[in-house]
């Protein structure tokens with residue numbers, strides 16, 4: 645009989661034997677920026693998460709700075725929406741202005757920006773629409789314009805989340821042509837059409853006005869297709885590839901880690917966060933232990949970067 649328990653005997657030896665360790669730099673913290681002034685509006689389905697107007701961002705940015713995490717992921721919520729999502733790539737769009745503000749005042753914070761049209765389109769879809777159809781190739785130039793305008797504003801990294809085919813190649817070419825050869829692309833490569841995005845769509849005002857996202861996001865049943873999506877994005881020039889959501893897709897993440905020698909990101913999404921917060925609020929689980937267990941599992945499965953609303957809490961608990 646081999647005695648596994650010899651290396652579990654006390655805290656000192658357990659600490660030494662730990663294979664996976666979380667670090668503040670593992671985390672990217674999503675922030676919602678809304679048009680207007682003096683707004684710090686709680687997102688009801690995501691306790692602890694707020695929409696901030698630019699003038700109210702300091703509070704959260706100071707926390708991010710103190711936590712010394714890897715970076716932030718910005719989502720803009722414009723006042724004005726139209727069928728082409730023109731505020732997504734407007735020079736003075738809410739997201740561009742937020743990036744400029746943060747870049748200027750917090751040069752130490754690494755800014756990733758989500759590149760997608762759904763927060764900006766009147767129909768709430770991630771691409772151009774014709775009738776009930778979500779157009780692919782017609783959408784690409786708009787995504788390129790958005791990515792370039794955010795790089796111009798000072799974004800460190802862009803993260804296309806739209807799931808149109810060919811967008812990574814198009815964005816890479818557009819960034820390079822505009823002189824942003826050094827801006828990396830984190831591709832939402834295996835992004836599943838998931839019920840776990842529900843709370844986010846309240847937070848970002850981005851629910852589709854008709855139909856669903858199943859003609860562009862992936863079927864949760866498909867693991868092989870996820871690997872093909874990831875391979876395609878790598879070939880198109882992605883610098884990092886992402887699996888999203890996290891917990892129900894750790895098999896996909898693990899398989900990607902074993903298949904590709906690439907930095908992997910995982911997105912611990914709004915619905916995953918909401919479930920933990922709801923159970924914790926009821927006293928049914930130990931929030932701290934559950935969160936650290938979940939995040940450790942994501943890293944153990946192969947994530948280099950974890951995008952999570954728990955980031956600031958996790959850093960406090962790790963210290």
Ligand code: PBG
Nearest residue numbers: 760762805840841844913914915
């Ligand atoms: C925009 C986008 C979504 C999320 C990240 N970027 C929503 C969606 O695709 O409907 C989800 C994030 C979350 O649920 O926390 N395309």
Ligand code: ZN
Nearest residue numbers: 760761762770
């Ligand atoms: Zn979208």
